[in-house]
Amino acid sequence: MRAxxxxxxxxxxxxxxxxxxxxxxxxxxxxxxxxxxxDASRDGSGDAAARAGAxxxxxxxxxxxxxxxxxxxxxxxxxxxxxxxxxxxxxxxxQVADALAMVGRLRSGEADVVIGSRFLDGRTRVSPLKxxxxxxxxxxxxxxxxxxxxxxxxxxxxxxxxxxxxxDITQNRMAHASEIVEQIGRGxxxxxxxxxxxxxxxxxxxxxQSVLNSVNIVTELxxx
Amino acid sequence: xxxxxxxxxxxEVSGHDGxxxxxxxxxxxxxxxxxxxxxFVRGHATARHQAVRRVMVVAFAGLAIASLLFPQxxxxxxxxxxxxxxxxxxxxxxxxxxxxxxxxxYLRTRDLQRQVTVLSRRLALDEAAAAQHQAAQAAQTAAAxxxxxxxxxxxxxxxxxxxxxxxxxxxxxxxxA
Numbered sequence: 353m354r355a356x357x358x359x360x361x362x363x364x365x366x367x368x369x370x371x372x373x374x375x376x377x378x379x380x381x382x383x384x385x386x387x388x389x390x391d392a393s394r395d396g397s398g399d400a401a402a403r404a405g406a407x408x409x410x411x412x413x414x415x416x417x418x419x420x421x422x423x424x425x426x427x428x429x430x431x432x433x434x435x436x437x438x439x440x441x442x443x444x445x446x447q448v449a450d451a452l453a454m455v456g457r458l459r460s461g462e463a464d465v466v467i468g469s470r471f472l473d474g475r476t477r478v479s480p481l482k483x484x485x486x487x488x489x490x491x492x493x494x495x496x497x498x499x500x501x502x503x504x505x506x507x508x509x510x511x512x513x514x515x516x517x518x519x520d521i522t523q524n525r526m527a528h529a530s531e532i533v534e535q536i537g538r539g540x541x542x543x544x545x546x547x548x549x550x551x552x553x554x555x556x557x558x559x560x561q562s563v564l565n566s567v568n569i570v571t572e573l574x575x576x
Numbered sequence: 577x578x579x580x581x582x583x584x585x586x587x588e589v590s591g592h593d594g595x596x597x598x599x600x601x602x603x604x605x606x607x608x609x610x611x612x613x614x615x616f617v618r619g620h621a622t623a624r625h626q627a628v629r630r631v632m633v634v635a636f637a638g639l640a641i642a643s644l645l646f647p648q649x650x651x652x653x654x655x656x657x658x659x660x661x662x663x664x665x666x667x668x669x670x671x672x673x674x675x676x677x678x679x680x681x682y683l684r685t686r687d688l689q690r691q692v693t694v695l696s697r698r699l700a701l702d703e704a705a706a707a708q709h710q711a712a713q714a715a716q717t718a719a720a721x722x723x724x725x726x727x728x729x730x731x732x733x734x735x736x737x738x739x740x741x742x743x744x745x746x747x748x749x750x751x752x753a
Contacts, residue, residue: 389700409704411696423697427704524693 357384358435359455362424363406364388364417364507368442369395371555375444376404382448383438387427389420397442418528422521429517437516441507443555450548454510457546464515464541467501467533468508472547485566492570493530499537501545505529508548515541525568598658601668608672616679629680 361379365372365388372388379386386406390398392414402408409427411420421439428437436458438451446468454466470476471486478486486505493504509532511519518539523531536543615625643650650662659665 407704407708409700411700413692413696415693415696419693419697423700426697427701430701522690524689
């Protein structure tokens, strides 16, 4: 199968040197263009991503995942021939097959934005506490944005060029997920959810979002 | 969160000697807190905010001198407002000022953060684009070796750094940390 070459996969990257090479290599088997936004990692993540064939955009100082996403989107839009933009996590939680299927749905004209949701099928194993926190986030996002989604904090998204160009992520830290949903709602874009599997490996659990971080997210959303 | 702690401090202070006696001071303090909250919600620092800030600094200096010259003013103002002592009134005013300062510096830090973000992003994108351009050129030269011959070699720019710069030790990476 020929690699998709009208899509840029945006991977925000911060201290994931152990896995990012594998993630980028996996993506590159299906997507010709991968951009990793290295958010001033201190473990050589950027070099690992570059070796695996990604374009690496390096923030000179650490700005946060939201800022990295916006930078990656800006890069994708600056490149000729970009029709779709995918956001994908660097820690190996997401499946390339899911991303491909989501771009396929965009290509069919079914929607302008496809958002991944881990709650639409039984593939993802979520601990009860994490499930409760994520549910609370969904309730909050639904209440504040008027967009009803089942999983507000999923890093796997696919969107058309037009939607990507309309994004303006100002929440540098973690609250950007809700902000993106809000902007999609406000923009009146046609969106659908797509069932995706989030793989909680030992690595991603050890590194990933602690439930406590939801305190930060809530604070950032209130005092934005 | 800081706001909550300051507000509760305010409550404790007023509760210390049996609550704020007069409605007047309560109204004044609440109005002050309201103004601070409004500032917080309204967000962006404008030129008007800056002007207000400057006027307030001048007013502060004036009041400070006045209270040195006429220390009993605070006492009479406190009596007028129904606060027991002048020092208490001063304390309330200080808390309000601290609250206002917190909000304005928060807003300014946030604006600064946004500017840093925009600047860093521009820099990161430009550097990546330059690297991409360079890689593309290198690939082109490798693909067509004939082009290499016709290319005019660029004269290296010699920068005379002078003895002052030469004497300086080169900064070690990570020496700032």
